[in-house]
Every structure is written in structure tokens, then in C-alpha cells.
Amino acid sequence: MKAVMYEETGPASVLKLQDRPLAEPGAGELRVRVVVSGVNPTDWKSRSGSGSRKLDAPKVPNQDGAGVIDQLGAGVAGFTVGDRVWLWDVAWGGNEGTAQEYVVVPSHKAVALPDAESFDTGASLGIPALTAHRALTSNEDGPARLSPGALAGRTVLVTGGAGAVGHAAIQLARWAGAAVITTVSGDRKADLARRAGAGTVINYRTDDVVDAVHQLAADGVDIIVDVNAPANIETDLRILKPGGTISIYAANPGESLTVPIRESMTKNVRYQFILTYTVTDEQKQHAVAAVAEALAAGALRVGEEHGLPLTRFPLEQTSAAHDAVEQETIGKVLIDVTPAT
Numbered sequence: 001m002k003a004v005m006y007e008e009t010g011p012a013s014v015l016k017l018q019d020r021p022l023a024e025p026g027a028g029e030l031r032v033r034v035v036v037s038g039v040n041p042t043d044w045k046s047r048s049g050s051g052s053r054k055l056d057a058p059k060v061p062n063q064d065g066a067g068v069i070d071q072l073g074a075g076v077a078g079f080t081v082g083d084r085v086w087l088w089d090v091a092w093g094g095n096e097g098t099a100q101e102y103v104v105v106p107s108h109k110a111v112a113l114p115d116a117e118s119f120d121t122g123a124s125l126g127i128p129a130l131t132a133h134r135a136l137t138s139n140e141d142g143p144a145r146l147s148p149g150a151l152a153g154r155t156v157l158v159t160g161g162a163g164a165v166g167h168a169a170i171q172l173a174r175w176a177g178a179a180v181i182t183t184v185s186g187d188r189k190a191d192l193a194r195r196a197g198a199g200t201v202i203n204y205r206t207d208d209v210v211d212a213v214h215q216l217a218a219d220g221v222d223i224i225v226d227v228n229a230p231a232n233i234e235t236d237l238r239i240l241k242p243g244g245t246i247s248i249y250a251a252n253p254g255e256s257l258t259v260p261i262r263e264s265m266t267k268n269v270r271y272q273f274i275l276t277y278t279v280t281d282e283q284k285q286h287a288v289a290a291v292a293e294a295l296a297a298g299a300l301r302v303g304e305e306h307g308l309p310l311t312r313f314p315l316e317q318t319s320a321a322h323d324a325v326e327q328e329t330i331g332k333v334l335i336d337v338t339p340a341t
Contacts, residue, residue: 004318005058006047007135009049012319012326015061015099016308023096024075025104032085032110037315037335038064038123039096040164044322045253046091059064063091064174065098066113067338076107084111086122086295088130088234088288092277099122099318101338111292112300119340120310124164124302124332125291131276133287135247136176137227138272142223142245145286147293152177155217155238159183160227161193161201164332165249168197168300169225172290178223181216183209189330190296196307213239220244230257242267308332 001022006014025031029199043062066086069079079085086111091097096104113122136156137143143150157174160166161182171205174197182188182198192203202212213221220241226232236246237260246269248257259271279287294300302308309331313321318334324333 002102002315003060004315005060006055007058008052008054009047010052011048012044014047014320015319015322018317020100022102023104025071027074028076028107028172029073029104030069030076030079030107030110031071031102031104032065032067032087033067033070033102033334034067034100034337035119036066036123037319037337038126039325039333039335040064040127041092041250041325042095042127044326047322050253051258057095059091059095060099060100060103061091061168061322062099062335063089064123064126065090065103066119067335069110070102071147073107076341077108079107082124082208083114083174084115086113087111088126089277092317099315099335099337101315104232111288116294116298118296120303120334121295123301123334125168125295127208127276127299128164129168129172129291129300130284130287131165131249131274132172132225133290134274134276134279134283135165135249135272136173136178136223137171137283137286138270139223139245140243140249140270140273144283146172146176146290148175148177148297154179154222155179156225157181157183157221158198158225159200159212159232161188161196162307162330163227164308165225166193166225167196167302170198170307171300172294174199174295179217181213181221188234191305192309193303193332194307207219210238217241223247225249230255233257233259237263237269240267240269243270244337245270247270247272247274302332310334312336
């Protein structure tokens with residue numbers, strides 16, 4: 001089978017298309033023919049490392065994907081060969097990612113993909129949707145798991161509403177009944193955020209964010225899902241409701257955050273830093289279950305018409321796909337691995 005692999009960290013050029021043997025699933029595992037692989041910032045950051053370093057073993061990149069079950073290992077229940085599934089955290093803690101024609105995963109990392117949903121949608125969930133779920137459930141007195149009405153009466157602000165995590169946060173928050181505000185940097189991103197379902201969109205380059213938010217939520221917002229806390233922290237503190245939560249899920253290597261202590265104390269602010277790989281097992285289980293439920297309800301959609309444009313590459317151009325994500329291509333970058341049928 002064909003697989004993209006790298007043997008040392010570094011620029012995208014370290015990624016090479018190679019032939020490798022087809023692996024057999026062991027007990028509790030299943031093998032998936034990958035149709036679409038999703039690329040996230042974590043994928044290129046992991047590949048680039050902190051400089052060139054030889055790896056102990058070759059590694060296949062990419063955490064997310066969607067495809068068709070090809071073979072079941074011993075003891076796997078609840079699946080049959082031919083089932084459509086989406087995958088999460090595939091490459092975490094190991095060397096096997098989704099940038100290959102077939103991947104063997106523990107059965108719990110495969111989730112049923114409804115017939116009405118595309119492989120594109122399945123490959124766009126994973127990191128973005130699970131991160132968004134944790135961000136939206138990190139409020140101290142909020143729900144542990146999202147469901148319809150779970151955030152009723154709450155107001156959520158999503159910064160960077162046109163990004164993959166922001167897009168998922170808008171859709172999940174709306175599905176759970178929250179009022180959703182988002183900030184963006186331009187008209188195109190504003191249009192995308194509205195298509196995703198944001199009730200109010202604020203252009204932070206031209207509008208007064210604090211004034212605009214307080215016109216909509218006089219007491220402030222309950223949760224802020226923040227893609228750039230260092231740049232937004234002062235504004236966040238002015239628009240957050242007392243006792244509210246700032247969920248921080250993104251950072252560049254070496255980046256730090258200066259927290260205004262007195263202002264945070266006055267409002268009893270909760271800061272929740274998020275890395276979806278290392279949340280508790282219970283939190284991950286809640287997230288996977290809620291995302292699956294929202295997906296089945298048709299609440300998680302991708303594509304230009306739903307606010308998340310798709311940029312595609314063939315498997316042999318995985319390096320270009322990684323570069324596209326690193327260069328902050330708007331929307332979601334996907335890799336076509338094998339034919340859908």
C-alpha cells in the first residue's frame with residue numbers, strides 16, 4: 001500500500017510517499033481503508049519538531065480521517081466490514097497516522113459515520129470538534145457533555161470563527177442552544193461564520209468589540225473560545241461575565257500569555273488551557289459521544305455553503321497540504337487517499 005512517511009523532523013519536504021506492507025489488525029483493533037485524511041496545525045507542528053531530528057522509527061502523519069472498515073481484529077464488536085467511520089487521535093502516541101491507504105486503529109478510535117454524511121465531514125471532525133467540545137464544557141457550572149439545550153441561556157464568544165475549531169465551536173454551541181457571537185478579521189470570514197451559524201459576527205478590525213458585545217450581552221459572555229489569547233486577553237476580560245471561562249486551545253511554539261491578575265481576580269475568571277490529546281478519558285468519551293450525536297442530527301457540516309471551505313490535495317502532495325495549513329489557508333485542508341467507492 002501507499003503511505004506518506006517521514007524519518008526525521010523538519011520542513012514538509014521530509015514527507016515521502018512510499019510503499020509499505022499492509023498491516024493486520026490485532027485483538028481489539030480494526031483496519032480502515034482511508035478515503036480522506038484531514039490536516040490540522042498539530043500535524044505540521046509535530047512533523048516540524050524543534051528542528052531536524054532523526055526519529056526512532058518512520059512516522060505516518062495526520063490524526064484525523066474517514067474511511068471504510070476493511071478488516072476486524074479478534075474481539076471487536078459493534079462494527080462490520082464495510083462500515084463507514086470517522087477517526088480521531090490516530091497518530092497520538094504512535095507512528096501510524098491517516099496519510100496512508102490503510103490504517104490499523106484501536107476500535108474505540110473509530111466512530112460510525114452516518115450514511116447521509118460525507119467522508120469530507122468525517123475527516124474534518126477529530127481534533128477541531130473534540131477541542132471545541134472541551135472548550136464549550138470547561139465552564140465550572142456548565143455541562144460535562146453537550147446535547148440539545150445544554151447551553152440554553154448562555155452566550156458564547158468564538159474568536160476566529162472562520163477557523164476549523166472556531167467553525168466546530170459555532171456549530172456545537174448553536175446545537176446545544178447557546179447564543180453565539182464570533183469575531184473575524186474581514187468580510188469573507190464574516191460570511192463564513194454566518195454560514196456556520198453564528199448569530200452575531202463582529203469584525204474586530206473595524207468594530208469596537210467590547211461595545212458590540214455589551215450591546216448584545218449586557219452582563220458579558222459566559223464562555224470565550226479563544227484562538228489567540230495573547231492578542232485578545234484584555235478584550236476578553238472586559239467582555240467576560242463574572243465567573244466566566246476563557247478556553248485557550250492554540251499557541252505558537254514558545255508563545256506565552258501575560259495574565260492581568262487583578263482584573264482576573266475581580267471577575268473570578270477561570271482559564272482553561274486545552275490540548276485534546278491529554279484531556280481525561282471521561283472528557284474524551286463525552287466529547288466523542290456528543291460530536292457523534294451532533295453529527296447524526298446534521299448539526300456538523302463542512303464545505304463553503306456551511307462556512308468551512310475545503311482545499312484538497314492528493315496523497316502524493318501531502319507535503320503541499322501541510323504547507324497550506326502552516327500558511328493558514330482558510331477553511332479545512334483535506335487529502336484524498338483512496339476512492340470513496
